[in-house]
Amino acid sequence: MSSTTFGGHAHEAEHAHGHEHTASFLRTYVFSLDHKVIGLQFLFSTLLWFAVGGLLALAVRWQLAWPWSNMPLVGARLFAGEGGQISPEFYTMLFTMHASIMIFFVIIPILAGAFGNFLIPLMIGADDMAFPTLNMLSYWFMWPAFVCMIISFFVPGGAAAAGWTGYPPLSAVDSAAPASLTGQTYWLIGLIFVGISSMMGSVNYMTTIIQMRAPGMTMFRLPMTIWGMFITAILQAFALPVLTAALFMQLLDRVLHTGFFVPEGLIVNNATAGAGGGQPLLWQHLFWFYSHPAVYIMILPAMGMVSDMISCFARKPLFGYKPMVYSIAGIAGLGFIVWGHHMFMSGMNPALGMTFMVSTMMIALPSAIKTFNWLGTIWGGKLQFTTPMLFALSFVSMFIIGGLSGVFMAATPVDVFIHDTYFIVAHIHYVLFGGTAFGVFGGIYFWFPKMFGRMMNEFWGKIHFFLSFIFFNGTFYLMHILGAGGFPRRLADPYHYETFAHLLALNRFITICALGMGAAQIIFAANLIYSIFLGPRCGRNPWHANSLEWFAPSPPGHGNFDAQPIVYRGPYEYGSPEVEIDYYPQTQPPPEGAVALAPAH
Amino acid sequence: MGKFWSILFLLVPILGIALFFWAPSAGYWLPRDISTHGHQIDHLFNFILVLTGLVFAATEFCLFWFLWRYDAASNREPVKYTHGSHNLEVIWTILPAATLLFIAIYQMNAWADVKMRMPKDLPPTLEVTARQFEWRLRYPGPDGKLGTIDDIHHVNDMHIPFDEEVLVELKSMDVLHDLFLPHLRVKQDAVPGMTIPVWFRAKDVGTYDLVCAELCGWGHYKMKGRVTIETRAEYEKWLEQMAAAQSATQEPPKAEE
Amino acid sequence: MAIAADSHHLAGHDSHGHGHPPKLQYHPGLPISNGKLFMWLFLSTEIMFFAALIGVYIVIRFGAPVWPMTHEVHLSEPIGAFNTFVLICSSVSVVLALEAAKVNRADQAKMWIIVTLVLGSVFLGVKLYEYNAKFAHGIFPQYPRSRIYEKPDAYFGSAVRARATALLTKYKENPQDATKYADRISLLERLKAEAEAASADEHKLARLGAEIMPMPVDESAHASGLNDEYPWLKMPVVIPGGNMWASTYFLLTGFHALHVLVGLIVFGILAMKTLDVAWAGAIENIGLYWHFVDLVWIFLFPLLYLF
């Protein structure tokens, strides 16, 4: 029955949208209901934020390499007050906003928002999302968040400065952090909006994937990308409301001076503060109940995209499709019972810590399975070293490092020493930048032809990859060594401790590499913008890939498909003996007479 | 070109592991451990380092070899058309599972020693109250009891006796802080509204850094203290001096902002 | 409202063939409309949201050294129970509305929707009344508005004195007031004197506190003190654990009330349409939401009023 009802949406979208030529500019490009346009809106917004977050990071690096020294060029203009230097308040603000922006405005929205929006309907063979209006809203709810974050930089006291984890009481009691009076409040409001946007998105994605798959597209014929998006949507749906609740409570603590997270009899700056009676650890539990699943929200879609790219450019079926699916589900499931591993040193009951340690160890398992299956996929293939492939491979390579460092921290006694040191910072960046961000770069190079009907420049793409790869490792690998030295994170100037003074040299090197990495991203930006307008045009299926999006025109018109896609097989039938060519699109009917052998998986 | 990229990926394990051999020799490594429990932590660190090192080398080298071997440009044999192998899946599920489970169990004892097995009926040596941005120390006075008028108050400069079980009662006045003694392998958040016991035993004398390792505001970076480990005799002499100095000025030392 | 709108389309439209682009066929995973699936998924997120709030309440309540009895904070079970009843009835009336819409009895459907609307409004009205009762007793979730003191300590004493002096100066400003308010002034003088006499003596202060707002001896009656006798007095009160109670109470009931409000708005919109069978889908989905809101309250009521 319901297959008919979708007509409603196609229809609605149609009217809202009008036909390409008659449609008003606003309707087509700004308040568009078309999932492709919305996806691109997300893509460009997040890339711009990536630049902002990155530049903040570079400022962080500057301070760590040349503490309390004038910053070249921008310094004099930015901090005239401190004579061109970064002030300690400003430093706290820098890494807080760096992380908040990178996580909530770059990685999460670029995966779910940009790729999720663009790819889900195309890859499952739908003409749009189940709820186009809701989809548009999910983008426009990001804007209040954007605005909050931007003005928070200009309010007295500056933007939030309590770390991206916003631990109370520091974050909840104004007098505790002079550097963020209203800034923290804007931060909270901003995040609440991001949350609402993600909620709309995730529920929409789940409905779309469950209900709007093309005929023959069974759940186990979905590309890994879609599985990644689907499981991520589920994680969002169940974890995010908890964060939203916590954010509201911290907001109340700040503006109404309730005492959810503020304990009794607090004395800040020699003055008693607020109502009290609450529990600071409660926030940490609520925050990590979301934010640990969030770290998987930040990598599962990338894992999916990488699986697709690797299989495509190895010209070989994905090794162990079902184990791959189950391990994603496993990560999601376990992801809900490991949040305590961020709180080993927090004063939480150590016995509880031990149980969290065990579950955390276990969550390495599904990731192991995925890693080995990726290796299995490239084994015995015919590898094509295109830019997307290189980024996909570097995802695997870097994720292994980041994941293994996770095992150190999961070991509670070791965490006693490395907690809140640069070992953590190394871990963060290996999984988030070396992992997700590289996967995202790959995804952009891979689906760019579908997005714009043109190819990105391969040569400059490879340069971009090479520089990013070198400088990335130059920047973050050494942080493991810093961490082993006990070098604490979030310190504006660690060098006045005799224990850490000798680490300045390493930090200088790291900063230089970081600057290099920033420069490398400019190449990417240039290549991206150039190729959008002047890249060589391409056909429907430049990579000879199997999944449905390549069956649609590039770029797909309104309604995506010019013919009804019907799915005959899984998305990874590369090098199948059934056909001469080395790929076998999901939509291609089996040759006459050939017994359609069901894929082994 | 494929060969070139393969080499690039080969550099990851080679340089990665080389660096971990170079670092200690170049003096970039865990600070010298002067605690009696520290060796467990350091041992676990090294143990996991070796284990993950092996996994790292193995996986990254496989990655390189497959890239090198199966580069479309040079690989003449047809693609191995397979959707996976049930046996392999089982193997590489069981093996890591076993390894991880082993690590999990192997470390429990150390954790219990550091955070759970609090020494029985040991009177607190001192009370540490963290505050933006200083460490307030409180020693029992002549009467040997904490929380009495003759308590000895001091700031940032912690003294503890050598080779004795030391019990610290950790508190916070305002926000979260973290008592981090790198050389003693001690780290514990200070949470307002909670009193958290921290215990350790120093097996060497000297003066070391006391770091605040939990973001506590703009002055977090300068919330620095020192811990001096000295013999019983010296320690008691110091306490007496403090007591004397204090009775001279009945005020506990004021905090300098 | 996207929910309502989309589900309306679900129910409203039938497939018209479009020449270009082709109307795509799908292979849906579940035999229910998108709107309904959406609503179920949305509600599951809502469950997590309230689970978090209720979790917080439980953690804080059982972490707290003391927690006030319902009567100390002027909660009345009968009122709460009445509200529960109202909400349950409203759930029934939505179902009736749906039944009517299904058999295309638009007028009846509308009638039941309006009944729901009214019942919902009654619930909110009663909530407002309850909130007012709290405010009247100086119970606010927020500082410095709140007049709650955890224990009868020196702070409380000085607060009483401060309040008394403030009022006195107000009444003594001009002579004719002074004569008009003679009795009030004498009362205030007395309280001020007692507060001063008590200084830091917990027992005296406790007695003073009991006079201003007595702790109910048993669960039975709501003993009334000076604050109830003289609404204008608005003296600080002593409620052990009162502040955290207020924070959590207003948090839980507040967010629930917000959800009720949203529901009412939707019903308001529905009430303006002709609710023929085409709207059955929409009504069903909103009904689901409404049942959920109802269910949450059925958890909150015992949690806040009975235990």
Ligand code: HEA
């Ligand atoms: C994409 C994001 C992402 C991902 C995927 C992960 C993955 C993991 N993380 Fe990470 N983590 C973060 C993002 C992420 N993390 C962030 C942002 C923080 C810091 C938050 C803050 O404080 O600011 C953090 C902090 C963090 C901590 C807290 C540290 C501290 O504050 O003291 C811990 C502790 O257990 C941890 C553990 C793990 C583990 C065990 C995994 C595992 O999932 C990793 C599993 C993968 C592998 C193990 C590698 C591949 C497997 C093999 C090659 C097989 C063989 C392996 C073995 C047999 C060991 N992480």
Ligand code: HEA
């Ligand atoms: C996805 C997440 C992400 C990403 C990508 C990054 C990227 C970077 N991070 Fe980030 N970082 C975090 C997440 C991330 N970080 C988190 C969660 C923390 C913890 C914060 C906390 O403690 O609370 C952290 C903390 C953190 C610290 C520790 C601060 C401290 O504890 O004192 C440092 C220090 O070196 C650092 C450095 C960097 C650097 C040099 C980069 C560089 O790789 C950035 C390089 C990129 C650029 C410079 C972008 C330039 C782009 C352009 C020029 C154009 C872009 C293209 C278009 C516009 C089309 N980060």
Ligand code: CUA
């Ligand atoms: Cu105290 Cu950081």
Ligand SMILES: [Cu+2]
């Ligand atoms: Cu985590």
